[in-house]
Amino acid sequence: MLRFIATRLLQSIPLVIGVSLIGFALMHLAPGGPLAVYTLNPSINAQDIERIRIIFGLDQPIHIQYVKWATGMLRGDWGNTFFGGRPVLDVILERVPATMLLMGSALAVAIVLGLAIGILGAVKRHSIFDYLATSGALFALSFPTFWFGLMAIYVFAVRLRWLPSGGMFELGEEDNIIDLLRHLVLPTAVLGLVITASWSRYARSAFLEVLQQDYMRTARAKGLRFHQRLLRHAFPNAVKPLIALLGVELPFLFSGALVAETIFGWPGMGRLFVDALSMKEYPILMGMIVFTALFVIVGNLLADVAIAAIDPRVRLA
Amino acid sequence: MTATVAVNFGAGRRLARRFAGHRLALFGAVVVVLLCAAALFAPLIAPHDPVELDTSLRFMAPFQSATHPLGTDEIGRDTLSRLLYGGRVSLTVGLVAMLTTVLTGASIGVLAGYLGGWVDALLMRFVDTMLCFPQVFLLLVIAAFIPPTLLSMSLIIGLTSWMEVSRIVRSEVLHLREQDFILAARALGASSGRIMFRELLPNAAAPILVAATLKVASAVLMESYISYLGYGVQPPLASWGNMLTNAQGYFDTVPWLAVLPGVLITLTVMGFNFLGDGLRDALDPRLTLNR
Numbered sequence: 078m079l080r081f082i083a084t085r086l087l088q089s090i091p092l093v094i095g096v097s098l099i100g101f102a103l104m105h106l107a108p109g110g111p112l113a114v115y116t117l118n119p120s121i122n123a124q125d126i127e128r129i130r131i132i133f134g135l136d137q138p139i140h141i142q143y144v145k146w147a148t149g150m151l152r153g154d155w156g157n158t159f160f161g162g163r164p165v166l167d168v169i170l171e172r173v174p175a176t177m178l179l180m181g182s183a184l185a186v187a188i189v190l191g192l193a194i195g196i197l198g199a200v201k202r203h204s205i206f207d208y209l210a211t212s213g214a215l216f217a218l219s220f221p222t223f224w225f226g227l228m229a230i231y232v233f234a235v236r237l238r239w240l241p242s243g244g245m246f247e248l249g250e251e252d253n254i255i256d257l258l259r260h261l262v263l264p265t266a267v268l269g270l271v272i273t274a275s276w277s278r279y280a281r282s283a284f285l286e287v288l289q290q291d292y293m294r295t296a297r298a299k300g301l302r303f304h305q306r307l308l309r310h311a312f313p314n315a316v317k318p319l320i321a322l323l324g325v326e327l328p329f330l331f332s333g334a335l336v337a338e339t340i341f342g343w344p345g346m347g348r349l350f351v352d353a354l355s356m357k358e359y360p361i362l363m364g365m366i367v368f369t370a371l372f373v374i375v376g377n378l379l380a381d382v383a384i385a386a387i388d389p390r391v392r393l394a
Numbered sequence: 395m396t397a398t399v400a401v402n403f404g405a406g407r408r409l410a411r412r413f414a415g416h417r418l419a420l421f422g423a424v425v426v427v428l429l430c431a432a433a434l435f436a437p438l439i440a441p442h443d444p445v446e447l448d449t450s451l452r453f454m455a456p457f458q459s460a461t462h463p464l465g466t467d468e469i470g471r472d473t474l475s476r477l478l479y480g481g482r483v484s485l486t487v488g489l490v491a492m493l494t495t496v497l498t499g500a501s502i503g504v505l506a507g508y509l510g511g512w513v514d515a516l517l518m519r520f521v522d523t524m525l526c527f528p529q530v531f532l533l534l535v536i537a538a539f540i541p542p543t544l545l546s547m548s549l550i551i552g553l554t555s556w557m558e559v560s561r562i563v564r565s566e567v568l569h570l571r572e573q574d575f576i577l578a579a580r581a582l583g584a585s586s587g588r589i590m591f592r593e594l595l596p597n598a599a600a601p602i603l604v605a606a607t608l609k610v611a612s613a614v615l616m617e618s619y620i621s622y623l624g625y626g627v628q629p630p631l632a633s634w635g636n637m638l639t640n641a642q643g644y645f646d647t648v649p650w651l652a653v654l655p656g657v658l659i660t661l662t663v664m665g666f667n668f669l670g671d672g673l674r675d676a677l678d679p680r681l682t683l684n685r
Contacts, residue, residue: 091519091523092519092522092523092526095519095520095522095523095526096523096526096527099523099524099527103535103536106539107539108539212418215418215664215667215668215671216664218667219611219660219663219664219667220660220663221615221618221619221656221659221660221663223619223622223638224618224638224652224655224656224659224660225656227638227642227645227652227656228652228653228656230645231645231646231649231652235645235646325525328525328526328527328528328529329528329529331528331530331531332528332529332530332531335528335530335531336530336619339623350531350534351534351623354534354535354538354623354625357538362535362538363535365531366527366531366532366535369527369528369531370523370526370527370528371526373526373527373528374526
């Protein structure tokens with residue numbers, strides 16, 4: 078197992094380097110480059126900018142700049158924000174819990190519902206339920222999430238007044254868990270709907286594949302009950318591709334969370350990103366891009382390790 | 395309905411399922427054709443100029459008058475006309491982005507699959523790296539860098555979503571290149587370029603076509619979202635996304651202004667998704683096994 082983890086870690090290194098290269102390139106492609114904030118400031122003249130360029134080492138060859146930037150990133154120095162001059166990494170990390178809460182609850186809903194719908198569809202293949210579930214999932218996947226969110230706000234917050242229209246807390250209710258949950262319902266439902274739809278499709282095909290295997294027939298011939306066959310034999314095998322999917326789908330989850338957060342004013346990373354976009358806070362934008370990509374790499378790594386833990390064939394190969 | 399009749403009969407149920415599957419694809423095809431026609435003939439169908447304003451007729455509700463069938467917006471512009479012209483934007487961006495995706499993805503996939511070795515390793519690591527970035531994040535950053543035009547938006551969307559296509563094409567090419575007709579082409583002295591683009595790619599057309607159809611759907615979705623956030627099509631030019639941005643301000647009083655563009659986005663995306671799914675059923679026997 079340790080060997081598997083070590084190999085897998087080594088395989089991630091080129092990805093991390095690739096991500097850092099793209100992040101670095103984006104920063105230099107930004108209008109004004111890394112010094113955009115100074116060029117926009119009218120009280121700083123060209124001479125000052127030249128001096129700042131030299132102080133920041135921007136007059137050096139590009140590969141040296143990259144190495145300096147990358148080693149800085151490794152040490153946790155992700156640069157400072159244009160406005161306020163706070164360390165970028167701190168600003169991003171502050172927003173992580175809110176996004177994790179939203180993504181986690183949406184994912185939990187999606188996994189439970191998606192697996193249930195997918196398994197039922199696979200077991201009762203070609204039934205009315207299966208047909209409705211598969212076409213319903215495709216229908217849900219065609220919804221523009223942001224529009225769905227707006228409609229949900231209109232119905233449940235504006236018209237019915239059942240739920241708050243956005244944010245994470247009412248003023249003065251920061252420690253009230255019920256208040257938090259009330260704010261969590263709509264964003265979770267909107268983000269969860271799309272993920273549930275895709276999960277139900279994947280779960281269905283994963284279980285269909287497993288249910289056709291010979292060992293399932295053997296289990297049936299042994300006289301095992303239906304739920305025993307499903308839980309002991311089908312589930313561990315069908316769930317492996319789904320765990321891998323959890324890693325692979327992480328970028329989509331981040332994209333979806335960004336959309337949900339902007340609609341509902343949820344104070345997470347997506348909201349930070351869109352705010353930074355409108356203020357042209359390039360350091361935060363670049364930091365966020367690299368951060369989410371690294372997060373995805375780690376997520377994929379963990380998913381692979383989890384699969385190896387379930388399946389000896391993977392870790393011994 | 396057919397479904398209820400078919401409940402008790404295995405064969406009937408299968409038939410119902412097959413028919414229904416095709417019916418959804420058919421529905422998708424009809425929607426796509428209608429939307430394309432509406433966008434193409436927008437100048438002929440639209441009752442008004444989409445940017446012509448008439449402040450005496452603000453917030454007219456739909457189905458109230460023959461001159462403004464779907465009502466008017468906050469400055470008295472005709473909603474139907476704006477929706478039609480918005481459709482042109484969405485479909486143009488969707489199609490051009492799809493072309494970009496397919497051209498980039500197919501070229502990289504066929505190069506990696508056919509040449510193999512370090513080219514393959516390098517290109518596939520690049521694909522893996524690109525797949526680590528959440529598309530919306532990348533899209534928005536680049537969209538904020540450059541002044542938005544229809545072409546730039548299409549290119550940005552296309553260049554951040556080709557990775558799946560290249561993986562599909564590569565795996566198809568890995569399988570195809572071992573076949574006799576490629577050996578024959580090589581024996582006849584065909585160049586690598588000819589083999590890749592004249593022999594291999596046409597034989598991978600079916601999965602590419604399916605992916606392309608589904609890519610139009612996601613590109614339309616992306617365009618509407620970028621425009622909604624204000625980094626895409628700029629007012630007064632209408633797009634379904636920026637119509638939603640405007641409508642948001644008058645949400646509680648005139649909800650239909652927000653409903654209509656959303657319905658059209660959903661319909662378009664759904665049309666291409668159903669069509670793509672149907673094409674996959676029809677063209678890819680390996681995937682159909684599990685249905």
